[in-house]
Amino acid sequence: MVSRPEFSARHFGPGSSDGGTPVVLVWRDQWLVVRRGVEVIHTLRAVEVEPAARGFNNAQLALQWTIDDDRHMVVLDSAAAAAFREVSPPALQHRLQPVAAVQRRTERRFRWGIALLAVLALLPVAALGLVLAFADPLAGWVVDRIPPSVEARIGESVLAQTRAQGKLITAGPAHEALQTIGRRLAGPEESLQFFVADRPEVNAFAAPGGIVVVNGGLLSLADSAEEVAGVLAHEIAHVELRHGLRQMVKSAGIRVLLSLAAGDYGQLAGWGAQLSELKFSRDAEREADSRGLSRLVGAEIDPSGLGRFFAKLESVEGAGGALPAVLSTHPATEERKAALEAALVQLPPVAVRPLGIEWPAVRAALESPRP
Amino acid sequence: MAMDEVDYEVFGNEMQYVEVELDPGEAAVGEAGAMMYMQDGIEMDTVFGDGSAQQGGFFGKLMGAGKRLITGESLFTTVFHNESNGKRRVAFAAPYPGKIIPLDLGDLGGTLICQKDSFLCAAKGVSLGIAFQRKIGVGLFGGEGFVMQKLDGDGLAFIHAGGTLKEVALAPGQTLRVDTGCVVAFQPSVDFDIQFAGKIKTALFGGEGLFFAVLRGPGKVWLQSLPLSRMADRIVRASPAAGGRGREEGSMLGGLALGGLLGGSDE
Ligand SMILES: [Zn+2]
DSSP states (O other): OOOOOEEEEEEESTTSOTTOEEEEEEEETTEEEEEETTEEEEEEEGGGOEEEEESGGGOEEEEEEEETTEEEEEEEOHHHHHHHHHHSOHHHHHHHHHHHHHHHHHHHHHHHHHHHHHHHHHHHHHHHHHHHHTHHHHHHHHHHTSOHHHHHHHHHHHHHHHHHTTOEEOSSHHHHHHHHHHHHHSOGGGOOEEEEEOOOSSOEEEETTTEEEEEHHHHHHOSSHHHHHHHHHHHHHHHHTTHHHHHHHHHHHHHHHHHHHHTOOGGGTTOGGGGGGOOOOHHHHHHHHHHHHHHHHHTTOOTTHHHHHHHHHHHHHHTTOOOOHHHHHSOOOHHHHHHHHHHHHHSOOOOOOOOOOOHHHHHHHHHSOOO | OOOOOOEEEEEOSSSOEEEEEEOTTOEEEEOGGGEEEEOTTEEEEEEETTSOTTOOHHHHHHHHHHHHHHTTOOSEEEEEEEOSSSOEEEEEEOSSSEEEEEEETTTTTSEEEEETTOEEEEEBTBEEEEEEOOSHHHHHHSGGGGEEEEEESSSEEEEEEESSEEEEEEOTTOEEEEEGGGEEEEOTTSEEEEEEOSOHHHHHHSSSOSEEEEEESSEEEEEESSOHHHHHHHHHHHOGGGTSOOOOTTOGGGGHHHHHHHTTSOO
């Protein structure tokens, strides 16, 4: 006698308990025998039973049939179902294929869903990486589309902030000297504004919209108006080339993305105020140097002032003093110094008109206590 | 596999605990945080994985640990075994108001799918596994239902339902629509599907989840009247110290994706 394979399943329907009753399924040729213990409770032809993928995750195989309007169902777990399919007669087997297809589809969709979720979770990170990789061209693209009126308003707000900190010197020899240098360097049509800030750090910065702020600390360190003119020409070049704006856009964009990636929307406010701390790129510095140099030549100002001033800054740094702020925002690399010196040597001899400012007087005015 | 026969007694009405009696040499597994008290002679042992003997080898253990990590469960299960010569008792308490349900896995076909916070304790030999909702709609919109716990074995297991317990026996093909958070446990023969609440107005202003769980028989289903997330939500909303605004249960991805975008506005 050949032993027939038996499959354990649970029977639901009349006569079974709420949670189903364990049964055993056996094929006898075309007949499916459902046995509870030793008692045969159903004998069904293969064509009578309706297979379906059912249960949690569609993982189970359900076989349904109806007797006198009563619905019966046996449920096999996935392992039993696979073995059961193998020995089923063709009349049922071909109807088990769609069941397996449903189960495969469920699994496939689950994997796609997980992959999609992973992609969604990584999207802000990927966007951040992209932006970091293309930060410069992107910032350039955005900056090209910012109208001058917006630029001017950013400049005004930066100025208003500096003013609110109570640090602008708007009269006296230092102010006058800066205006004199400014007038030589730029025509009135350029609508540039020059301000002295009463701050000890050796720093100068150019805000969008043509606002150039020079700290008193920088003026005190200079030995001549020509040195200051060199710094001013360099800063004006940053304004012309919209370097500050570009840096703002870049850092703002990165901050926005960082906040988005971190899911923190509260951090977006207040990013614009740190213009004086923005660090320019090496390319931007080189560009500003060469353009500043042309401006000095055009204004008939001795162009060696900028180089002299930087040498002075480095000696301060070398003497153990703190790194002057202006060097941290305008990095003075060896390469940059070499380029500046080479450009100076290559300059054709130019007519130079002295600025004619008594610099010691300016320094004295800055060092005297102010009301 | 020899299952440990466990005698037990449930105490309390709305804040219950279950006292499990262990014969000499018998053991029970439980979440360490659920233990309430244990008598002399009961030894507590923390084992890697789920304490069942089913995970063979290093990789089996690693897989088990990985699954437990994914669901946020502890990597270790605590086994309580009776080292004395007489019967000893250990008790496990429900973490919040509700009912403790004793279930004989043998009577249910050996497997039970339950919500992941609902497990309390079981006879040693019951294996605690993880079951992902692999129907993608259920996974995405099923709220807490994405990761389920799977209990395998033929011994006693105790799970906890928040609030009042409702046990439903579904006939073949019979369906019941349930809030996704209210499903505690069901037999694997039960279809678990998800259905959009239908009217967008209900979804937006009804205050509850956007989706129903649709349970289709055959099999038994256990429902809770008070999901922990719903209670927590109300407490957070009522508490200015906690920000005074909470997340709805049963929302998309459990509030992960939309919580940040839509939950950011002040009320
Ligand atoms: Zn610069």
